[in-house]
Amino acid sequence: MQPLNRKLLRDLWHVRGLVIAVALVISAGIATFVMSLSTLRALEETRDVYYERYRFADVFGFAKRAPERLVPRLADIPGIKTVDTRIVRDVTLDIAGFDEPVIGRLVSIPETGRIRLNNILIRQGRSVTRGRPDEAVISEAFAEAHRLQPGDRFHATINGKKRHLDIVGVALSPEYVYSIAPGAMMPDDKRYGIIWMGREALAAAFDMDGAFNDLAVSLLRNASPETVTRQIDVLLDPYGGTGAYLRKDQTSNWFLSSEIEQLGTMATLMPSIFLSVSAFLLNMVVSRLIATEREQIGLLKAFGYTDAAIGWHYSKFVLAMVAFGVLLGCAGGAWLGNLLTQMYTQFYRFPYLYFRLDTAVFAGAVSISLIAALIGSAGAVRRATALSPAQAMAPPAPTSYHRGFLHRLRFLGALDQPTRMILRHILRWPMRAALSVTGIALAFSVLLSSMYWIDAINRIVDVQYSQVQRDDLNVSLTDPQPTRILHELARLPGVVAVEPYRAVPVRLRHGQYSRREALTGLPTTPELGRVLDENDAPVTLPPEGLLLSDKLAKLLRAKAGDTITVEVLEGRRPVREVPVAAIFTTYLGTPAYMRLDALNRMMREAPSVSGARLLADPKQQQKLDAALKDLPKVASVSRREAAIAAFRNTLGETMFIMVGFYIMFSCFLAFGVVYNSVRISLSERGRELASLRVLGLTRFEISYILLGELAALTFLALPAGCAFGYALCRFMSSIFETELYRIPFYIERDSFGIAAAVIIGAVVVSGLFVRRRIDTLDLIAVLKTRE
Numbered sequence: 001m002q003p004l005n006r007k008l009l010r011d012l013w014h015v016r017g018l019v020i021a022v023a024l025v026i027s028a029g030i031a032t033f034v035m036s037l038s039t040l041r042a043l044e045e046t047r048d049v050y051y052e053r054y055r056f057a058d059v060f061g062f063a064k065r066a067p068e069r070l071v072p073r074l075a076d077i078p079g080i081k082t083v084d085t086r087i088v089r090d091v092t093l094d095i096a097g098f099d100e101p102v103i104g105r106l107v108s109i110p111e112t113g114r115i116r117l118n119n120i121l122i123r124q125g126r127s128v129t130r131g132r133p134d135e136a137v138i139s140e141a142f143a144e145a146h147r148l149q150p151g152d153r154f155h156a157t158i159n160g161k162k163r164h165l166d167i168v169g170v171a172l173s174p175e176y177v178y179s180i181a182p183g184a185m186m187p188d189d190k191r192y193g194i195i196w197m198g199r200e201a202l203a204a205a206f207d208m209d210g211a212f213n214d215l216a217v218s219l220l221r222n223a224s225p226e227t228v229t230r231q232i233d234v235l236l237d238p239y240g241g242t243g244a245y246l247r248k249d250q251t252s253n254w255f256l257s258s259e260i261e262q263l264g265t266m267a268t269l270m271p272s273i274f275l276s277v278s279a280f281l282l283n284m285v286v287s288r289l290i291a292t293e294r295e296q297i298g299l300l301k302a303f304g305y306t307d308a309a310i311g312w313h314y315s316k317f318v319l320a321m322v323a324f325g326v327l328l329g330c331a332g333g334a335w336l337g338n339l340l341t342q343m344y345t346q347f348y349r350f351p352y353l354y355f356r357l358d359t360a361v362f363a364g365a366v367s368i369s370l371i372a373a374l375i376g377s378a379g380a381v382r383r384a385t386a387l388s389p390a391q392a393m394a395p396p397a398p399t400s401y402h403r404g405f406l407h408r409l410r411f412l413g414a415l416d417q418p419t420r421m422i423l424r425h426i427l428r429w430p431m432r433a434a435l436s437v438t439g440i441a442l443a444f445s446v447l448l449s450s451m452y453w454i455d456a457i458n459r460i461v462d463v464q465y466s467q468v469q470r471d472d473l474n475v476s477l478t479d480p481q482p483t484r485i486l487h488e489l490a491r492l493p494g495v496v497a498v499e500p501y502r503a504v505p506v507r508l509r510h511g512q513y514s515r516r517e518a519l520t521g522l523p524t525t526p527e528l529g530r531v532l533d534e535n536d537a538p539v540t541l542p543p544e545g546l547l548l549s550d551k552l553a554k555l556l557r558a559k560a561g562d563t564i565t566v567e568v569l570e571g572r573r574p575v576r577e578v579p580v581a582a583i584f585t586t587y588l589g590t591p592a593y594m595r596l597d598a599l600n601r602m603m604r605e606a607p608s609v610s611g612a613r614l615l616a617d618p619k620q621q622q623k624l625d626a627a628l629k630d631l632p633k634v635a636s637v638s639r640r641e642a643a644i645a646a647f648r649n650t651l652g653e654t655m656f657i658m659v660g661f662y663i664m665f666s667c668f669l670a671f672g673v674v675y676n677s678v679r680i681s682l683s684e685r686g687r688e689l690a691s692l693r694v695l696g697l698t699r700f701e702i703s704y705i706l707l708g709e710l711a712a713l714t715f716l717a718l719p720a721g722c723a724f725g726y727a728l729c730r731f732m733s734s735i736f737e738t739e740l741y742r743i744p745f746y747i748e749r750d751s752f753g754i755a756a757a758v759i760i761g762a763v764v765v766s767g768l769f770v771r772r773r774i775d776t777l778d779l780i781a782v783l784k785t786r787e
Helices: 004-013 016-055 070-076 140-146 197-205 223-238 251-292 293-303 308-350 359-385 389-393 408-412 418-430 430-469 485-490 550-556 595-601 620-631 640-693 699-735 749-775 779-784
Strands: 057-067 080-086 088-094 102-109 122-123 135-139 153-158 161-172 192-198 211-219 471-483 495-510 513-522 547-549 564-569 575-584 592-595 608-616 634-639
Touching: 004 016, 004 308, 016 251, 016 308, 016 359, 016 640, 057 070, 057 223, 070 080, 070 211, 070 223, 080 102, 088 211, 088 634, 102 197, 102 634, 122 251, 135 140, 140 161, 140 192, 140 408, 161 192, 161 608, 192 197, 197 389, 211 223, 251 308, 251 359, 251 430, 251 640, 251 699, 293 308, 308 359, 308 408, 308 640, 418 430, 418 699, 430 640, 430 699, 430 749, 471 485, 485 495, 485 608, 495 595, 513 550, 513 595, 547 550, 547 564, 550 575, 592 595, 608 620, 620 634, 634 640, 640 699, 640 749, 699 749
Parallel strands: 102 192, 135 161, 513 592, 547 575
Antiparallel strands: 057 211, 080 211, 088 102, 088 153, 122 161, 135 192, 153 161, 471 608, 471 634, 495 513, 495 564, 495 608, 547 592, 564 575
16 A cells, blocks of 8 residues: 555544544534435326326316217317316315315216326225215325225215215325315315215216316327317317316316425425535635644655655545545435435325435536535645645744733733634634634525524414414305305304305406416405415405405506406306506415405405305314214305314425425534534644643643634624524525415524524533543644644
8 A cells, every 4th residue: 555545544534533524524414415405306297196096187178067979179279188087076075073164076987997187096905896885985195184095985965965874995096186076275185175976976966967066188299288178178168168278277286296306496405505515615714724744744755655646645634534424415315315214205195115325416426525525625735735834834833922011901901811712813814713613604604594494384374274264164165155054054053253255266367478377366354364465464355456465466467456367267258458556475375356346346246255264162072073064055164273274284384395404414414514623623722732632731621722712603603593594494485386375484492592502502512522532642642733
């Protein structure tokens, strides 16, 4: 083995603690990068493969009652590959042991032959058979929520008649990865489930022989989706069609895609932040570490080694440290990525996992770390090799200490000598101190930005479900009803207040931009379902005009005062030009509002409502639930408490899974940063500290000088970290937005305190490690060597 290689191994072993700490910082950045991007790509590929294998439709349509003879004309539309017609209806269910109203969506499947589109995967039991109209297959999420399995039975009110249904199977479907009830914003598997029944059974129950009310279509590769939807609308309009829509607007896929998009933004930005901070800290540590090798470099040059050989030697020293971190980070990131993907696969109920390691992800993470390490070492090696052997072997010139402005401060005289030494050292090496402060502050900001997500989710819940939605129940009706239904609801047991609304499917157009949305009519001053401005103050609805959410206005490129074309997709299907009265702020969805009486006038209909928000006495909840079950006009019922739980169990949980890993890596990063800082400082000041011990200072005083400086730098870093973290969180809130939800800029004071506590804890633990090393210093050996 060559002498330089032996020296390399000895040096790595000598600073093994520092090597491990550097590797910890590198591995945290690389593992975050590999884990996040691998998980994201696995989820996207798993979703795409699932959709393809189970023939998820490209276009969907709905009609009141369309004849089957329309199918050949639909199939003749250019670009259509497959047409599948179905019968779909929402009914009220009665589940044993669950008192609240439950809504089930009945979806027809053929008793014989295969399902053409939106195929189901039987997880338990079997599919329905011909001649047994009471057999049903239920969705897996609904089955698990109520602990149902094949062989169990429940009751459903179908077309006004209560009948029992026998569960013969439990299934998954790409069409219902998320099952969201009409009028709801979040899935609630306890109160809404998917039930597949035989086509003949549903046709007989709803008088739909030779007819359908739901359409699924797949397209050829080169088809024009917009042209196909327009031609489908022409054919379905006479039969009560409400407008065909593409897969991207299908509720479950829209919800799932929005979540994956948000995870994608998080998986791109957060690892980039981790890697950037890791690269900066690696640069700082390596450059200071190489600087401590000044005498060794001079000795190597004296023995005839060239600058290139010395430079390559220290490059290998850096690469060895980095390689350990890279291997640890890649292995940990791949393992955690697979684990995280499995967690998301179970959460999203994908039938299988499609996870593979992408070499491009590893190459990107490794390249960034290696480049940062080599850049960090290049400057220090270049400065050291530029000296002649005699200059390099000589110790650096002692720092010039002189009386400065500190000596003119009166309080300085009250400080003891070690404390004055700490202050003087910080001021004599301002750049070194600034880099240490910056490193600790960056670690603080990364930790704060990871915890920020928890505060943001809690903020969304508080605003949406405490300030906006202040009702106890949201009752959605099967069809628009005259306003007298409100009196019927008000007479139900325990109802204290009733607030109506009308939801109408519309297509909003502004120039070349269009959106399919639900336009909701509200009272002038809603109290149970309020609209808030950017200051969380309630908005009074104007007599005319639209109120657009800020995200919807952004998608339509519209602002207050612009005119929007409103195409109603039900009833008489009027088309109106309506001005935008105001833009309001919301964190969930892309709602649009209008005053209820103005909406009814636009519809050219008598005053009617499609639902109501109820304020109820909790003591009479059981009686109210029973009464709502018996109302045939009720399509769905959602409770505010259940909506909060559903939100936390869907959006909150998907984010918290990944955020939990980010917080863990942030803690590793914080410890690595602090330990590296104090360990490098010990290497740089080893001779000085040993000299002070020889001169009579105690071990406690020596430890105080070194660790007191670390404490002072940490004290300076905490306010800087708060500022960095504040700015980073504000930046993140500005880019993290999807159609489903936006992340507000909101940080709890506790988060600052927790981040500070973690940093201080890292300082204490690092100090204990370094204190042990100080206590075991061999004074004679230290005075003879570079340390």
